[in-house]
Amino acid sequence: MKISIISGSHRNPSQSEKVARYIENTIRRRKPEIDTWLFALADNPLPLWDQSVWENDDAWTQRLAPLKQELASSDGFVIVSPEWHGQAPAGLKNFFLLFSRFELGHKPALIVTVSNGDGGAYPVAELRMSSYKNNRICYIPEQVIVRHVEKVLNDNAADNIPDADAYFRERIDWALDLLQGYAVALKTMRETTQIHHDRFGNGM
Numbered sequence: 001m002k003i004s005i006i007s008g009s010h011r012n013p014s015q016s017e018k019v020a021r022y023i024e025n026t027i028r029r030r031k032p033e034i035d036t037w038l039f040a041l042a043d044n045p046l047p048l049w050d051q052s053v054w055e056n057d058d059a060w061t062q063r064l065a066p067l068k069q070e071l072a073s074s075d076g077f078v079i080v081s082p083e084w085h086g087q088a089p090a091g092l093k094n095f096f097l098l099f100s101r102f103e104l105g106h107k108p109a110l111i112v113t114v115s116n117g118d119g120g121a122y123p124v125a126e127l128r129m130s131s132y133k134n135n136r137i138c139y140i141p142e143q144v145i146v147r148h149v150e151k152v153l154n155d156n157a158a159d160n161i162p163d164a165d166a167y168f169r170e171r172i173d174w175a176l177d178l179l180q181g182y183a184v185a186l187k188t189m190r191e192t193t194q195i196h197h198d199r200f201g202n203g204m
C-alpha cells in the first residue's frame with residue numbers, strides 16, 4: 001500500500017508542510033509496511049493550468065509524468081490545506097486541475113486543514129464541495145482540523161501545548177487508521193468494478 005501526502009501551502013516553510021511531514025513520519029513509524037510520498041506545493045512547483053495541458057505540450061508532459069506516476073501508484077491520499085482568506089490556496093486548486101481520475105479516481109483521501117487560529121473549516125467545505133467532481137477522489141467522512149497549529153505537532157515538546165498536542169496526535173493516528181481501512185476496501189472496489197466509462201469521463 002502507498003499513501004501520498006499533498007501539502008497545499010505555497011509558503012516555504014509553512015505549518016501545512018510541518019503537519020504533512022508529521023503525518024508522513026507517523027505513517028512510517030506506525031505502519032512501516034505502507035510506502036509514502038510527500039509532494040509539497042511550497043514555492044509553487046507547478047505553473048497554473050493553461051490550454052496547452054490539453055494539447056500534449058512537451059513541457060507539460062515531462063513536468064507531469066513523474067508526478068502522475070507517483071499519484072497513480074498510490075492507494076490513498078492525505079490532502080493538507082491551510083485556510084487562506086477562508087479558502088484553499090490557489091496552488092492546491094490548480095493541483096486538482098492538473099490531475100485526473102486516472103491518478104486519483106475512486107481512491108480515499110483524508111482532508112487535514114491547518115489554521116494558526118480558530119479557522120480551518122472553510123477549506124474542508126471547499127474541498128468537499130468542489131475538488132472531486134471529475135477526478136473522483138473519495139474524501140472519507142473523517143477529517144482533521146489542526147487549529148492553533150503553531151502550538152502542536154512540533155518536534156520540540158517545549159513548543160507544544162501538552163493537552164492539545166496529545167489530542168491531535170491521537171486523533172491523527174485514528175484518522176490514518178480509518179484512511180488505511182478505506183484504502184483496503186476501495187482497492188477491492190476498483191479491482192472488481194468498471195470504474196471508467198467512455199461516455200461519462202466527467203462527473204455531473
Ligand SMILES: Cc1cc2nc3c(=O)[nH]c(=O)nc-3n(C[C@H](O)[C@H](O)[C@H](O)COP(=O)(O)O)c2cc1C
Pocket residue numbers: 009010011013014015016017082083084085086087114115116117118119120149
Ligand atoms: C494569505 C493568507 C491568508 C490567511 N487567511 C486565514 C484565514 O482566513 N483563516 C485562518 O484561520 N488563517 C488564515 N491565515 C493564517 C494561516 O492559518 C497560517 O498561516 C497557518 O500557519 C497555515 O498556513 P501555512 O500552512 O501557509 O503556514 C492566512 C495566512 C495567509 C498566508
